[in-house]
Amino acid sequence: MENEVAPTINREYKDRLFKFIFGKDTEQSKRWRLQLYNALNGTNITDADALVINTIENVLFISMHNDISFIFDTEMNLYEEQSSWNPNMPLRGFIYFSILYQKYLVKNKMTILSTQKVMIPRPRFFVFYHGKETEPETIKLKLSDSFLGEPRDEEQFEWTATVLNLRPDENVPLNKNCTPLYHYTKFISMITANIAAGMDNQKAVETAVDEAIKQELLGDFFKVNKAEVIGMCMTEFDEELAINTWRQDGRTEKAIETAVNMLKKNYPTSDISEITGLPLEKVLELQKESTVQA
Structure with missing residues (x-):
């Protein structure tokens, strides 16, 4: 294209x-x-x-x-x-x-x-x-x-x-x-x-x-985690945009939407949980649902 x-x-x-x-x-x-x-x-x-x-x-x-x-x-x-x-x-x-x-x-x-x-x-x-x-x-x-000004003798x-x-x-x-x-x-x-x-x-x-x-x-780390390592190296995530979006439109709904999009890009499930704030169990559930739909 x-x-x-x-x-x-x-x-x-x-x-x-x-x-x-x-x-x-x-x-x-x-x-x-x-x-x-x-x-x-x-x-x-x-x-x-x-x-x-x-x-x-x-x-x-x-x-x-x-x-x-x-x-x-x-x-x-x-x-x-x-x-x-x-x-x-x-x-x-x-x-x-x-x-x-x-x-x-x-x-x-x-x-x-x-x-x-x-x-x-x-x-x-x-x-x-x-x-x-x-x-x-x-x-x-x-x-x-990094301190401004001159130090005093007693400052340690x-x-x-x-x-x-x-x-x-x-x-x-x-x-x-x-x-x-x-x-x-x-x-x-x-x-x-x-x-x-x-x-x-x-x-x-x-x-x-x-x-x-x-x-x-x-x-065997790279063999076992090949897709996850490639996904982690290649995907970008705009944290500032995510925070602003969640504040304006409701955190849970947007967090789920963000998680689904990140799963499509093979983002590590543990990182998705950390970034969105969703429980890992919920992320794994979304992963399973997306696999079934595919």
Whole structure:
């Protein structure tokens, strides 16, 4: 067709895939998340269930959701994927953590109005960066660099983001210690290389998935989730438009309509549930209905 628009790659596909691999509540994802934690911290933890997920996924925070966050022992961990260089990661992390701590206080029935000191998990914030800035391997970004004015001597407040450059090189120490992260990074590099070689977006993604299956990256992950991975890489969703539409015309009805349209584009059911606010059971029901009608 003359006016047919070529499919575009989702701007957030790296972010979504990162969360799909490391941030789900499946046994496979738990193991990979544990491997990543151990690789980052030089530890040898064996209990994957000890990492308790608390990722912000409420529809109320549709424009403010983090990739992966979890509590382990006395730590509040936040992992973010970043495709372009962003000097504001410490500020973003600061905002994310404020929400995570609010949830923590409510869950543990704590109040900051107490006469006793409230103890909270220590924050640890890592950013996994894909981009042109490849040196150095690790960068520390400080929130204080964004403060206006000159600091006073007694002011000691600080908030940092540890930025880790991701590269498709098996000799990078982090990749050596975390095979799932290496395979994820290698797959992303395949898509980038295919596009640079002149493939259109759809072909670049499909070819990368087929190659990932052939190389058995992440075991059978890409084979089992082929359609879902391709859908997640190729579909776009206008969150701002969705929010405005739901506010004006009724959230539930429009959420269902949006979910149906996203299902037609092979959008991951878990992401549909997260974005629309519909229960996963309802999304699966809609998926079943659309399959029958087809």
